[in-house]
Amino acid sequence: MQIETPSKPGIWRESATLFALGWGLVRSGGTRLLGLILVSQLVILGIALPVIGWLFREALRASGMTGLDLGALAPGRGLPLTIGLIAVIIALAFWLISLQFTALVVLLQWPGIGWRGFAAELGRVARKLLRPSSLPLLCYLFLLLPLTGFGFTSTFTRGIAIPSFVSGELLKSASSAVALGAFLLVLAVLNVRLSLTVPVFVLTDGGRASRCSWRLTRGVRSWLPLVLAVAAVMLLAGLAALALTVAAVVPTALTDELAPGASPFVAAYSLGAAQVIGFLLSGLATAFVASILIMSVRRRADRLAPGVTLVDRTRPAPSPEGRPARRSRRPALLAGAIALVTALGLGTVAVDTMQRLSDAPETLVLAHRGFSDGGVENTLGGLDAAHAAGADLVEMDVMQTADGEFVAMHDATLGRLAGRPDAVKDLTLAELTAITVHDQHGHEDLIPSFADYVTRAQQLGMPLLIEIKLGGADTPDHVERLVAELEALDALESNIYHSLDAPSVARLKQLRPDLTVGYTMAFAAVAAPDTPADFIVPEEWSATEQLQRSAAESGLGFMVWTLNDEAGMREQLRRSADGIITDHPDRVLALRAEMQQETGLADVLVDAVTRFVKVV
Structure with a gap:
């Protein structure tokens, strides 16, 4: 019988072979693999991340900050130390x-390796990491891999992504959306072609892993x-996660x-078990x-x-009878005990969390620049649409013009909305308010003056969150002028304010301490900033629960922008954020109403499991 040459198998056959061989490696890892997974996760979450967090806080303190605030980062005596600690x-x-x-990789490649051999392999690779040739691996692990996610994943890099406020803005015009799509496609191709970098680095003695x-992976038949x-x-992991969610929720649904x-x-102990x-x-x-990557190499x-060349390690010798030696049950029992204790500990901690998450949210829903489903952003049509959708407030932008007046506008240029340079x-102001703007949904409208926008909001009874934007024509007294215009409209005290510009926030609070003013942060971390504002507005990417707790401890409110995916909406509603700024206020309003009508904890647990149990 003629045997098919394995050098050029069909694509489907080769993928099936890789899948089967990979599964064989996973099975051979057995309880040692499960133990390694569990212990490594606990070490990362319980030791490594807290230590890194402490170092990061110390790095920020060196520059006089309690939390990461790029708006407050300035050259000074502490900056070199901060940069050094971050390095x-x-x-x-x-x-x-x-x-x-x-x-x-070592455990999968050599499942029978002893602990001494295991430690020796770790030492060998640790020494390779000290070579300059490992620099490409650093770029791959911290930049390329997290952005596309094809290959190894780690808790350390899971939060690295293109911030949604960047991608969201790019998707609002056809040209930038195409450019973003092309950029992501290039990243995906690079990631696939470099996906064998880590196993090659570990399994060989030489360098040039990326090469x-x-x-x-050269050629379609290879990648x-x-x-x-x-x-x-x-796909299997996603199905397993779905099954886990259902299994975790059923007991709570019954007790409800x-x-x-x-x-x-x-619910708490179900969540603890689900997390483990x-x-x-x-x-x-x-x-x-x-395992699939290893077998491909x-x-x-x-x-x-x-x-x-690949590193060669001798496999363990078989038993005298010619059969593999019987493995001890002690590793399995130890792994089981660790898993049980961890689940009970997480469940105990989660009791208070589940009771807190069950509270009906009173989060304010703010329409971002109006409601884009009904009108162009920052126009009267968008404002009317947000009011019709039932938003609690409308977030809008105000910018100064060449003649010192104010216009409702977010972008510093008219390219995206008007196709003009x-x-x-x-x-x-007269020139701007004569210009027609349009959006990707086909809406058209005139650019409104700030006074016309505020007047229309008063007629609708719609309070505004007014963002002070800097467009380049800002006069030294732009905050004073804005306050004067709002006072002339009798609208100063009926609205609230925020800005990315820290000096504008400070000046507004200095002029009118009674006003409610927020400090908007594109990037934030660790703790709330030292600010005279009444609330902070972190971008979704950095609006963590830790930052929210810090804000509460500092007496600051907590709003999130710009939240457009349902998972993020549900999380912030469950956490009772003070406000959600979104392009889709109708969706957030519907979710808030749904949560306010809940009577049990099953739905709360679904959201908690979805949030905590990540299979990636």
Whole structure:
């Protein structure tokens, strides 16, 4: 019988082979693999991340900040120390990520390796990380991989992404949306071509891991089976996560009906168990992907760069009877005990969390620049649409013109909304209010003066969150002029305010301490900033629960912008953020009404499990 040459198998057959061989490696890892996954996750969450967080806080204190506030970062005596500590943090995170992946690859590649051999392999790779040749790996792990997510994943890099306020703005025009799509496509191609970088780095003694990965994925027949096999793993992981969510919620749904008083405790311990199982599922998915990448390297080892060879390790000898030696049950029992204790601990902590999350949200819903489903942003049509949708407030932007007047406008130029190269700072109020703007939904309207916008809001009874924007024509007394115009309209005290410009926030509070003023932050972390504002407005990407707690402890309100995905909306509503600024106020209003009518904890637990259990 003629045997098909394995050098050029079909794409589907090769992907199935990679999937099967990868699963074989995962199975061979057994309880040692599960234990490694669980222990590594606990070490990262319980030790590594707190230490990195402490270092980051110390780095910020060196520049006189309590939390990350790019608006307050200025050259000074503490800045070199801050930069140095941040460099240490990046190096530490890189080292930990690399060793985490190394441990996983070593255990999968040589499942029978003893603990001494395991430690020796970790030491070998740790020494390689000190070489200058490991720099490309740093860029790959911290930039390319997190942005596209194809390959190894880690808790350290899970939050790295293109901020939604950047991608959201780019998607508001056809040309920038195409450019963003092309950019992401290029990143995806690069990531696939470099996806074998980590296993090559770990499994070889030589360098040039990125170059080897590029060689091994040359041609569609090389990279497409890899993509299909990994996609199959991700599909299975998603189905497993769905099954976990259902299994976690069923007990709480039953107690909601039969014993409501027990629901907080059942929900909390169900969440604790789901988190532990979620850790394992996430780790297994990562291990499965790693196994596929390992097998892809092994099957194409003859195509590695000259001088680069796979490290050879002798497998454990079989037992005298010719059968594998029986493995001890102690690792399985130990892993089970760790998992049980962790689940009980997380469940105990979650009791208070579940009771708090069950409170009906009173979060304000703010329409971002009006409601784009009914009109162009920052126009009277968009304002009317937001009012019709039932928004609690409308967030809008005000900018100064060439003649010192004020216009409702967000962009400093008219390219996106009017297709003109003109800048707002170069045009007078009369010139601007004669210009027609349009959006991607087909709406058209005239640019309104700030006075006309505020007057229309008064007629509708719609309070505004007015953002003070700097467009380049700002006079030194622009805050004073804005206050005077609002006073002339009898609208100063009926609205609230915010700005990305810290001096404008400080000046407004100095002029009128009685006004409610917010400090908007594109990037924030760790703790609330030292600000005279009454509330902070972090962007969704950095609006963490930790930052929200810090704001509350500092007596500051907490609003989030610009929140447009349902998962984020549900999370901030459950956390009772003071306000959500969104392009889709109708969706947030519907979710808020739904949560206010809930009677049990099952729906709350669904959101909590969806949030905490990440299988990526």
